[in-house]
Amino acid sequence: MAHASDGRSLEFKLPDLGEGLTEAEIVRWLVEVGDVVAVDQPVVEVETAKAMVEVPCPYGGVVTARFGEEGTELPVGAPLVTVAVGDAAAEGPGRGAGTGTGTGGAGAQEAGTPAAEKKAEGSGNVLVGYGTSEAPARRRRVRAGRPAVTGASGRANGWARAAEPADAPVRAAEPVDGPVRAAEPVDGPVPVISPLVRRLARQHDLDLRELTGSGPDGLILRADVEYALRAAAAQGGRAADQGPGTDREPDAASVASSASSASSGFSSPSPAPGSDGTRVPLKGVRGAVADKLSRSRREIPDATCWVDADATELMRARTAMNASGGPRISLLALLARICTAALARFPELNATVDTEAREIVRLDRVHLGFAAQTDRGLVVPVVRDAHARDAEGLSAEFARLTEAARAGRLTPGELTGGTFTLNNYGVFGVDGSTPIINHPEAAMLGVGRIVPKPWVHEGELAARQVVQLSLTFDHRVCDGGTAGGFLRYVADCVEQPAVLLRTL
Template identity: 55%
Template sequence: MAEQTFTLPDLGEGLTEAELVEWLVADGDEVVIDQHVVVVETAKATVEVPCPYAGRVHTRHGSVGDTIAVGAALITVDSDDGAAGTSGAVLVGYGTSEGASTSSATRRAARHRRAARSTPTTPAPSSPVTASSPTDGGMTPSLARQTVTRPASAPKVISPIVRKLATDHGLDLRTITPGPDGVIRRSDVEAAAAITLAGRGEPETVAGQGEPQALAGRVAPEERGGADTDRDRPDSRIPLTGVRRAVAEKLTTSRREIPDATTWVDADATELIEARRAIGLERAGLLALLGRICVAALRRYPELNASVDTGSQEIVRHGAIHLGFAADSPRGLVVPVVHDAHLLTTRQLADRMAQLVDAARAGTLAPADLTGGTFTLNNYGVFGVDGSTPIINHPEAAMLGVGRIIDRPWVVDGELAVRKVVQLGLTFDHRVCDGGVAGGFLRFVADAVERPLRLLGDL
């Protein structure tokens, strides 16, 4: 038996460290080549790290919550032949196809073994929780009547954001059913909050992008307790780590370096919604149409597909359009990037956006999926707001914001009508262009939203 020590590999994108989130194996477990052995969180994403060695786990270097530097020891494996595996895996997420196909099964088996070792001989007490479905005319997702058994053991939570969300909703984490991997995520908390609201018979809805969404867990002020309760509540401290720290640093840099300005306009989006239906775009359809409009606008106004190199005192106009878009995830707001969006059809753009949204919700976005953007599309309308003055995603030069689409009175051909109206806002770096360019870009976008078929002449 020979010991083989696997160090934290080069994570790419200039990353030098990662926070240890979860061990997927225990001391003494058997592992195969390229089996995922640990989950780490970088400033870009949460990733599962594959081990290039096969054998028995001898030592796990580090505990959950520790920060591990690239090149530091991660795990030591007792190998029968003393040789490394044939994967050549040097970056997170890479490995042989054979190892990748078996890693999920071996990981599940390892988890079952750990669960069996930790299961007490006497069953832990549990309490049934029952919720009924509200009826609201189809405006909110229905919550089927169900009985859930809650574990009495301490909950397993990775993100401090999840803990804060549960606290804000007044939920006990021990009463929340975790996901298939046993970890309570943001979506689990929101689902539990929705069930709580349903039990009170107080569903809330918000119209966003023509598709109502449930606002889970909003509690009326009078239900949160009196003044004495609020006075006795202690302060809480949430560490800025991982993605949250990276976001904080980027926003601070953006606000410090970029002299931004915002301009906005209302637009009639009725034909845009009809175009989505006519094309047959389901998931991410409206966002994809807006993204396609942005690509066409950036081709006409390349000044906004740019960044400022402060070191060389140059404005860099990018030849390719890498379209970022804001997406909600269990780890908070992230901005996945559709690389080379100018080479994609509208349908391809919609498919790629849907893939990235799924990866964001599953926490499987790769670092490359979150970097390299040249322009960002921010659809804050899903939160039920009309407008915003967002902070530009540094080092980009502009961001298009899209508010909620709602019915409003609108003049069409001299007659008053009810139309689907949206507020569009452009926040731009005033160093790369003046207000005329920004206004021209936004007017082009608004005209395309109102008459999407006119884009055919430019495609």
């Protein structure tokens, strides 16, 4: 994953993230070129087909190069960063940093100019510095072998300083061969409302520093990016109509969009005939979900049965448990405890099908998955050995995994290996569903919302807390009698929680 490239710096490569993952997309860099990093400090946040994870670097020193822009997909084993360690961190990167020069004392050039782009092309240089939303930022390119670095005092105005020991004398800047453009102060990252806006701009090579946001305090909204893209497309069409040699003055919007296009090589793709929609790549978590559900539909002959149940007594039992003190018990934990008891009676549903061997594999342990909706889409964290946990233990694990899912911190191991899934779609305010089985599992229990409904209770009509339960199962592993028996047992436990005492 890392090797010494010249005896003074170490190259850290994208590590194997497990679970058969072969690539990852760079979502956000956590360090800049020139930053000082400690051992095991996260340097980049990546998104795999399983989860969003932070990748720690096993070396401490000064970051001298980064490989890949945000949004780039890298294969496992590709270089991520190089880190100068030891004497290289104290001496090597600091050379010429105070003058804004790279190796050989070449003067800094403004990014986006023809000379700068020509020099940077194929050179392996890296871009440092931030911009503002008020004016085009001055950038400079620093050769990766001798970049500017951050010292103990940090970075000022978005530019890197030389790293020196605290007691080292101040060194004069080395002479350069030509004039150097003075760096303009910058205020920090471009204010953008969400990562989706950054991704949209990145996909179309649009420089956000060229835009003025219409949101509060100049915040750049998605509408601002879409307007700039339309303006760039219109400007491209007008330029083609006018042809060379025209003296017509473009409007302000055209100037802004054309400046962005010139600096980034942007050209707006022509929409398909009769289509004005937006194309969203199926990758990352969304792509993994699409692949798994498509495979489930192709391979599993599923069927669904459902039943209404009176959950009044279950809700009362939960209220009594939480009133007695101690950790609170969630409704999901009680339903999970019912599921594990039902699977002990009907093990056919805690299984998978080996299609190559034409065998049904019945599993001894219950790893219970549960559907969790996050900003990044639907994920299914897995509670390991759910059959061996009580209601308190299940509540704590559900809470931990849900928080990690919403924060994007789930590991690949926490998202795989499930044997049965519990899907509480009642949180969306719906009564029923026919969910797709989470391949390669054999069944999924769905739980609708619990709402007051008219119900015949003890021979009289009464308002009771009613829930609809559905079971989608693989018809290869069992017949309807087994599936119906499982679902009926779950409904009996919901209506009379004391039934669970038989298996506790």
